[in-house]
Each structure stands twice: as structure tokens, then as C-alpha cells.
Amino acid sequence: xxxxxxxxxxxxxxxxxxxxxxxxxxxxxxxxxxxxxxxxxxxxxxxxxxxxxxxxxxxxxxxxxxxxxxxxxxxxxxxxxxxxxxxxxxxxxxxxxxxxxxxxxxxxxxxxxxxxxxxxxxxxxxxxxxxxxxxxxxxxxxxxxxxxxxxxxxxxxxxxxxxxxxxxxxxxxxxxxxxxxxxxxxx
Amino acid sequence: xxxxxxxxxxxxxxxxxxxxxxxxxxxxxxxxxxxxxxxxxxxxxxxxxxxxxxxxxxxxxxxxxxxxxxxxxxxxxxxxxxxxxxxxxxxxxxxxxxxxxxxxxxxxxxxxxxxxxxxxxxxxxxxxxxxxxxxxxxxxxxxxxxxxxxxxxxxxxxxxxxxxxxxxxxxxxxxxxxxxxxxxxxxxxxxxxxxxxxxxxxxxxxxxxxxxxxxxxxxxxxxxxxxxxxxxxxxxxxxxxxxxxxxxxxxxxxxxxxxxxxxxxxxxxxxxxxxxxxxxxxxxxxxxxxxxxxxxxxxxxxxxxxxxxxxxxxxxxxxxxxxxxxxxxxxxxxxxxxxxxxxxxxxxxxxxxxxxxxxxxxxxxxxxxxxxxxxxxxxxxxxxxxxxxxxxxxxxxxxxxxxxxxxxxxxxxxxxxxxxxxxxxxxxxxxxxxxxxxxxxxxxxxxxxxxxxxxxxxxxxxxxxxxxxxxxxxxxxxxxxxxxxxxxxxxxxxxxxxxxxxxxxxxxxxxxxxxxxxxxxxxxxxxxxxxxxxxxxxxxxxxxxxxxxxxxxxxxxxxxxxxxxxxxxxxxxxxxxxxxx
Ligand SMILES: Cc1ncc(C[n+]2csc(CCOP(=O)(O)OP(=O)(O)O)c2C)c(N)n1
Ligand SMILES: [Mg+2]
Numbered sequence: 001x002x003x004x005x006x007x008x009x010x011x012x013x014x015x016x017x018x019x020x021x022x023x024x025x026x027x028x029x030x031x032x033x034x035x036x037x038x039x040x041x042x043x044x045x046x047x048x049x050x051x052x053x054x055x056x057x058x059x060x061x062x063x064x065x066x067x068x069x070x071x072x073x074x075x076x077x078x079x080x081x082x083x084x085x086x087x088x089x090x091x092x093x094x095x096x097x098x099x100x101x102x103x104x105x106x107x108x109x110x111x112x113x114x115x116x117x118x119x120x121x122x123x124x125x126x127x128x129x130x131x132x133x134x135x136x137x138x139x140x141x142x143x144x145x146x147x148x149x150x151x152x153x154x155x156x157x158x159x160x161x162x163x164x165x166x167x168x169x170x171x172x173x174x175x176x177x178x179x180x181x182x183x184x185x186x187x
Numbered sequence: 188x189x190x191x192x193x194x195x196x197x198x199x200x201x202x203x204x205x206x207x208x209x210x211x212x213x214x215x216x217x218x219x220x221x222x223x224x225x226x227x228x229x230x231x232x233x234x235x236x237x238x239x240x241x242x243x244x245x246x247x248x249x250x251x252x253x254x255x256x257x258x259x260x261x262x263x264x265x266x267x268x269x270x271x272x273x274x275x276x277x278x279x280x281x282x283x284x285x286x287x288x289x290x291x292x293x294x295x296x297x298x299x300x301x302x303x304x305x306x307x308x309x310x311x312x313x314x315x316x317x318x319x320x321x322x323x324x325x326x327x328x329x330x331x332x333x334x335x336x337x338x339x340x341x342x343x344x345x346x347x348x349x350x351x352x353x354x355x356x357x358x359x360x361x362x363x364x365x366x367x368x369x370x371x372x373x374x375x376x377x378x379x380x381x382x383x384x385x386x387x388x389x390x391x392x393x394x395x396x397x398x399x400x401x402x403x404x405x406x407x408x409x410x411x412x413x414x415x416x417x418x419x420x421x422x423x424x425x426x427x428x429x430x431x432x433x434x435x436x437x438x439x440x441x442x443x444x445x446x447x448x449x450x451x452x453x454x455x456x457x458x459x460x461x462x463x464x465x466x467x468x469x470x471x472x473x474x475x476x477x478x479x480x481x482x483x484x485x486x487x488x489x490x491x492x493x494x495x496x497x498x499x500x501x502x503x504x505x506x507x508x509x510x511x512x513x514x515x516x517x518x519x520x521x522x523x524x525x526x527x528x529x530x531x532x533x534x535x536x537x538x539x540x541x542x543x544x545x546x547x548x549x550x551x552x553x554x555x556x557x558x559x560x561x562x563x564x565x566x567x568x569x570x571x572x573x574x575x576x577x578x579x580x581x582x583x584x585x586x587x588x589x590x591x592x593x594x595x596x597x598x599x600x601x602x603x604x605x606x607x608x609x610x611x612x613x614x615x616x617x618x619x620x621x622x623x624x625x626x627x628x629x630x631x632x633x634x635x636x637x638x639x640x641x642x643x644x645x646x647x648x649x650x651x652x653x654x655x656x657x658x659x660x661x662x663x664x665x666x667x668x669x670x671x672x673x674x675x676x677x678x679x680x681x682x683x684x685x686x687x688x689x690x691x692x693x694x695x696x697x698x699x700x701x702x703x704x705x706x707x708x709x710x711x712x713x714x715x716x717x718x719x720x721x722x723x724x725x726x727x728x729x730x731x732x733x734x735x736x737x738x739x740x741x742x743x744x745x746x747x748x749x750x751x752x753x754x755x756x757x758x759x760x761x762x763x764x765x766x767x768x
């Protein structure tokens with residue numbers, strides 16, 4: 001458990017980047033409050049936070065997408081781990097993991113076949129599918145990794161994008177030895 | 188999120204005679220070894236007060252819930268146990284918050300019990316309803332509403348387990364009134380039945396990283412141990428002295444590390460940090476190996492972190508992984524109980540030769556820094572009443588065996604520097620939060636927790652006026668706390684900052700206070716005033732004879748500062764020293 005050469009928070013050469021954190025928590029009122037409160041107290045802006053039940057009754061899994069310095073974040077995650085409601089915290093950044101996000105979009109229907117074909121191409125690039133269509137509005141779903149989602153949403157701006165709802169990232173460790181669903185802490 | 192069925196859902200074979208939630212709470216307290224609770228009644232906790240007489244629990248009626256929380260904290264710190272405070276919903280619960288935050292910052296185990304409005308009214312802005320759990324979350328180790336009478340036995344047992352395990356802290360349990368009134372047949376859990384999968388418990392036993400630390404010690408020429416509160420929490424002060432003696436390493440301490448080592452021990456370096464001894468801070472800056480054990484390397488110790496211990500490899504041992512690397516660069520971080528680490532070191536360390544050069548350096552720096560302080564200067568001999576002399580005299584009179592509870596401000600620093608502590612659990616202070624008003628109520632708890640020791644509160648005139656309503660509690664329960672008010676008629680630390688940092692632009696530093704001797708007379712507390720050095724020993728001796736509480740109003744030189752001082756934003760090498768007298 002020796003932690004070597006850790007740098008104090010806020011050092012200039014710390015790497016600032018997006019992190020995806022997976023936390024196994026106890027499913028009860030207040031848990032979300034406690035986790036988000038701790039991140040707020042440390043001035044982290046949460047990009048997205050999703051929560052859902054797991055296959056084990058009484059446990060939920062949170063996926064938290066967040067920007068921050070590596071060292072600063074590592075320290076905060078140790079603080080998260082300390083919460084009684086939190087069973088395990090894993091920073092998936094920099095290790096094999098799957099990450100997906102679901103987005104619902106509302107579009108002005110395409111005018112002409114070329115436009116329609118392009119739109120379908122954009123949707124296909126982000127695991128998309130048209131869900132409803134009528135004369136005035138189409139609604140579609142995207143399911144893809146955040147990068148692909150972002151690129152597709154950017155492209156959709158020129159294809160009549162009117163409204164969107166993002167679900168936030170869900171992520172899962174994908175190392176061969178991954179055992180985190182059982183609450184083991186991979187070091 | 189859906190609610191989990193509570194593990195305590197009754198299993199028919201383990202049911203007990205039904206009793207109301209309030210009785211289950213009290214039974215739980217008794218099972219945890221609680222003897223004394225500090226509380227203030229109100230509508231939502233009256234079900235508890237209604238049955239309190241049936242249990243061997245001494246209830247101390249405080250005069251403000253903040254006092255109750257600090258008293259519970261003082262009880263914990265003086266005994267190493269878990270203090271308990273009770274408050275009603277709404278204003279009562281909110282009044283606990285300062286005390287919870289104080290305990291949280293200093294890792295003090297404590298259980299706070301609050302009532303709330305009946306379940307059906309929760310969230311409806313009912314009379315005296317407050318979301319105390321929401322308010323308490325960031326200032327407690329754990330806080331929860333107990334929503335079912337069947338949960339009560341587990342909730343109480345788990346609260347104590349959470350409060351005292353690993354890195355200790357305060358826990359708040361909020362009980363809607365009807366949960367206290369309805370019956371449950373659920374028995375109290377055995378320790379192995381507790382369901383606390385998220386509770387971090389330190390891995391106990393040998394600490395393999397001690398190998399590497401042993402090598403670092405062998406390679407060091409000027410090592411220094413910086414010991415914090417964690418050593419006392421781990422009850423490892425004997426081990427600390429043994430390690431120091433084995434390795435011939437001097438031991439410095441933080442504010443809450445006072446008592447880790449007898450200050451007269453040949454290897455005790457002294458109090459470090461913002462108002463610590465110059466010689467100790469110099470050692471931190473000059474050492475080549477700094478071993479922090481059970482401390483947080485917080486800003487009152489380090490000052491500017493970039494200039495902290497520039498010549499040293501820094502080791503950080505703490506039971507809380509999130510502390511390591513939080514504030515300072517760390518060459519070796521070890522997550523372990525302080526006692527386990529020290530025991531592991533003892534198993535590995537060979538007997539070292541005395542570090543003659545390093546200790547001689549310490550001695551010569553010490554001579555200079557002690558001479559420069561008021562204590563060494565002899566200013567008191569010139570007829571001025573200086574705080575350091577008062578504190579020193581309390582130490583002498585009590586043979587340094589008293590529990591000393593300090594408040595916040597200059598008085599706190601004088602107490603830390605000049606009392607001369609010998610033992611653990613004898614110095615109590617709000618180190619992390621710096622809560623003015625802590626001393627008198629915390630001393631109340633300490634005196635009840637450790638009645639075999641004399642208890643002194645050393646408090647400024649400002650802090651005293653924040654919680655002085657507890658004088659009535661001291662009288663009602665005849666709690667023998669001796670209060671030394673270091674009365675400079677100033678918010679002294681504010682005055683000091685305004686003098687040194689704000690070009691003597693004094694604002695709100697002067698404060699009026701009552702005639703403390705007459706105030707005490709109104710309460711029926713014997714009290715004395717001292718204005719000259721030659722009166723000090725006499726009034727201390729008188730106050731010590733009082734069977735119950737007593738107070739001494741020490742009128743100090745109003746312009747006395749605490750030196751040395753590390754200015755905000757500066758480092759340990761850059762301290763302001765007082766003019767040599
Ligand atoms: C509750 C609270 N409010 C404000 C402060 C800021 N503060 C720190 S020291 C101090 C002055 C304390 O004055 P006094 O109690 O008379 O002690 P002295 O410094 O004079 O010994 C103040 C106002 C604090 N620490 N706690
Ligand atoms: Mg004062």
C-alpha cells in the first residue's frame with residue numbers, strides 16, 4: 001500500500017484531464033447526496049453522474065465523468081472511498097474499459113434524399129437509430145462512446161438538431177481480471 | 188434508488204420482548220458502555236427523556252446544544268471513549284453542528300442523537316422540522332435518519348462502530364419521533380452481525396513498508412519524527428517513545444500531538460508549526476528525513492508547502508489513505524495504524540548510537556528560541572502579567588498532571604507552548620476547526636470523563652463569552668472545572684494579526700466583557716482576579732481547593748503577542764520573532 005512520490009494537490013505539472021470513475025455504493029437515500037456533496041466541496045464540476053442498481057440487491061453503481069488533475073482526483077477518490085456508503089471506487093481512466101452514453105435527439109425532418117442519407121450516416125456513426133418520424137419532427141437515439149457522441153452531435157447541428165437529452169456516461173472495467181462488480185479493490 | 192430491506196428485519200427466532208424505540212436507543216447506549224450523556228430536551232426527543240430514568244445513564248443538562256456537542260467531544264478526547272450528545276429537532280439539532288464539525292476535523296469519535304418530526308410530517312416543513320442529516324453530511328463521518336423502529340438496535344450499534352473504527356469521527360442519528368414511540372422486537376446485534384461493508388478498517392498487523400522506512404532511517408543523518416493526533420488515537424504513545432529511543436530520533440509534535448511524548452524526555456523536540464518553537468521548525472527545515480506519523484501535514488504545520496522541509500525525504504504514515512499526498516510531496520506513504528507501524532519499526536530497528544551532532548544542534552537552537560520567548564525573557568519579573576507565566580504556573584501547581592482544555596486564539600498557543608505536558612489525553616483543543624467557545628464545555632465533558640484528574644480550561648475572554656452559559660451547568664452538576672480566563676480585554680489573536688499584518692489598523696479587536704468575578708458570584712462560583720505576577724501562584728492554589736467549579740480572571744498585558752509567528756503565505760524558514768527582551 002506504499003504510495004510513492006505523490007505530489008501535493010495543485011502542483012503545476014499535474015495532468016488535467018477527463019476521468020471516468022466507477023463507484024459501487026450502498027443503495028439508500030442520501031448516498032448520492034453524500035458523493036456529490038464531497039465532489040462539490042472540493043470544487044469539482046461533475047460532467048455526468050449516472051446511478052443504477054446492480055445484480056446484487058442493495059448495491060448501486062455510479063459512473064462519474066469528471067475533469068480534474070490526476071493527483072487531486074486520486075486524493076478525492078480516496079476520500080470518496082472513505083464514505084461509509086461507498087464500497088469501492090475505481091478510476092477507469094488509463095485502463096481498459098467500456099464507456100457508452102445514450103442520447104435522445106429531436107430533429108427537423110430532412111429535406112430531400114441527399115440530406116436524409118447524410119443524416120442516416122451521422123446517426124450510424126454513433127450507434128443511432130430513428131425512433132419516431134412524422135411530418136414535423138423526427139426523434140432518434142444515439143448510443144456510443146462519448147467521442148463518437150460528441151462528433152455526431154456536432155454534425156447533427158447542421159441536420160436540424162432541435163433538442164437533446166444526454167443520459168451521461170456509463171462505464172465498465174474491461175481488464176481480463178476485472179472483479180470489481182464484487183467490490184474487490186483492484187490496486 | 189429503492190430502499191434496502193434493513194438487515195435487522197425481525198427473524199422470529201431472535202425476537203425479544205417488544206419495547207419502544209426510545210428504550211431501544213437507551214439500551215443500545217448502555218450496551219456501548221455509555222455512562223454520561225449531554226443533552227437538551229425538546230418535543231421530538233421527549234420519548235427518550237420519558238424513559239431515561241430507567242437506565243444507568245447520567246444526563247447532563249447543558250445550557251446550549253453546542254455545549255452538549257463540545258462536552259461529548261471533550262468526554263471522548265479525555266477518555267478515548269465515545270461521547271454522546273442529544274438534541275431535539277430543528278434549532279436543537281442545528282445547534283449541534285459546530286460541535287460536530289469540530290469533532291470531524293479532529294477525528295473525534297462521538298454519537299449525536301437528534302429527534303425529528305414524525306415520519307408522516309417529514310419534508311412538509313412541520314414545526315421544528317429541519318433536514319439535519321442533509322446539514323450534517325459534510326461535517327460527520329456518517330449521518331442517517333432511522334426510519335423504522337426495527338432499525339433502531341442496529342443503527343445505534345453501527346453508529347458507535349463507525350464513530351470509533353479506523354479514523355474516528357462523529358456520527359449523527361436522526362430519529363423521527365414516532366420511531367421512538369413505536370415498538371420493536373428486534374434484539375441488539377452482536378458485533379459480528381453489523382453490516383458495514385463500506386467502513387474502512389485498517390489492515391492490522393505487521394506493516395511490510397516498515398522495511399523501507401528502516402532503511403531510510405539507517406541512511407539518514409538528521410532524521411526527525413513529526414507526531415500528530417493519530418498516535419494518541421492509536422493509543423501508541425509508549426511505542427513512539429520506544430521507537431525514538433531505539434533509533435535516537437527526536438520527536439516533534441503538532442498541536443493535537445501534544446502528549447505524544449513527555450516534553451521533558453531527552454528526545455522530545457517540542458511543538459512545531461505556525462506558533463511552534465523556532466528550534467523545532469528549524470529542525471523540520473534542516474532534517475534529511477521527516478517521518479510524519481498520524482498527522483495531516485496541514486497548513487498550520489507546513490506553511491507554504493513548496494518551501495516545507497526542503498532538505499528532507501518526507502514519509503507520511505496515516506490510517507486514512509486520502510491524507511497521503513494531500514498537502515505535501517511524499518517520498519514514502521504508508522497507510523497503517525500508527526501503533527502497528529511503530530510496533531513494526533521496533534521489530535526491525537537496531538539500537539542506534541546517539542546522534543550527538545544533530546542533538547547538539549537542537550540544543551543550541553533551543554537555547555536561543557527559549558530565550559527569545561516571553562517565557563525565557565523574564566518579562567513577568569518586571570511586574571507585567573504575561574500569559575505564558577500564568578500557563579506555566581498552572582502547569583507547575585498541578586505537577587503537569589492536569590487535563591488542560593484550551594480554547595482558540597492566543598490562549599491556545601500559550602497553553603500549547605508553556606504548560607509542559609507529560610502524558611497523552613491531557614491536552615484537548617479544537618485544532619482543525621479552531622472553534623472559539625470550545626474550552627469550557629469540552630472541559631466539562633473531560634472532567635466528567637476523567638474525574639481522577641484535575642481539569643483546567645484555559646480560555647480567552649472572547650471565547651469564554653461564546654459559551655459561558657455553561658457556567659450554570661457546572662454549578663448544577665457540581666463539575667469541578669477550573670477556568671483560567673486569559674483576559675487581555677481583546678480578541679487577542681485578531682489584535683495580533685491587525686498589528687502585524689494590517690499595519691495596526693485595529694477593528695473589532697477590543698471587546699467589552701462582564702466583571703467575571705461578579706458574574707461568577709451570580710452563578711455561585713468562587714472566583715478570583717489576578718493582575719500581577721506575584722498574585723498568580725496564590726489564586727491558583729485557592730482555585731484548586733474549590734470542591735466544584737472555580738474561575739480565575741487573569742488580567743494580562745493587553746498587547747502581548749504570541750511569538751514566533753509564521754505569517755500567512757510564508758514558510759517555516761520565514762517566521763516573525765518577537766523583539767528579544
Ligand atoms: C467561533 C469563532 N469565531 C471567530 C474565530 C476567529 N478568531 C480566532 S482567534 C480569535 C480571537 C480570540 O479572542 P479570545 O477568545 O479573547 O482569545 P485571545 O486570542 O485573546 O487569547 C478570533 C475572533 C474563531 N476562531 N472561532
Ligand atoms: Mg482575549
